[in-house]
Amino acid sequence: AQTVTQSQPEMSVQEAETVTLSCTYDTSENNYYLFWYKQPPSRQMILVIRQEAYKQQNATENRFSVNFQKAAKSFSLKISDSQLGDTAMYFCAFMKTRTYNFNKFYFGSGTKLNVKP
């Protein structure tokens, strides 16, 4: 079974600073996808960034980047120049690439990020 672990229940960062959220996962799969989703107070889930396991290059999306370490099964999210609007719950998620099981997500327990002015 796949498990996703987020060891930081809550984190705080000053506006404009950089913060890194940790995520580790356990799988026997070789090909898979990893995601970071953001859930602000509105509770709408929003995709932040996506990484394909077969790609060695770390994904980046503007101020968001990941450090993907496949051998270590680690997938951390770095947020640069933090903004107040980044305050949210952040969920790390894993998805197999096989077609069975409808490619469901396995979510971590979440990290609550507070950006302070």
Added chain:
Amino acid sequence: GAVVSQHPSWVICKSGTSVKIECRSLDFQATTMFWYRQFPKQSLMLMATSNEGSKATYEQGVEKDKFLINHASLTLSTLTVTSAHPEDSSFYICSARRRLNTEAFFGQGTRLTVV
């Protein structure tokens, strides 16, 4: 971008009644839809997965007869909570995915309160 609309956003119902939650993909065909339950300050718990035209696949521990899922078309899935009880009060979220696409798009969620 792809939009998933969930309705209603919140609902209060009496214990013993049934309530239906709709999940619509507004601008794409959703071949697969997922239903989640989220307790306060917790992660999303997958309840079931449905493909258009097929019966839903329920996760272990989820009562099929209590949580009825119908995926009748490529743009609509419904979750019906039957004979609701206070312990069914929760936040329910749907998500939808296109065929052969990895990204899942989420609805805004439905807060169900059973009194």
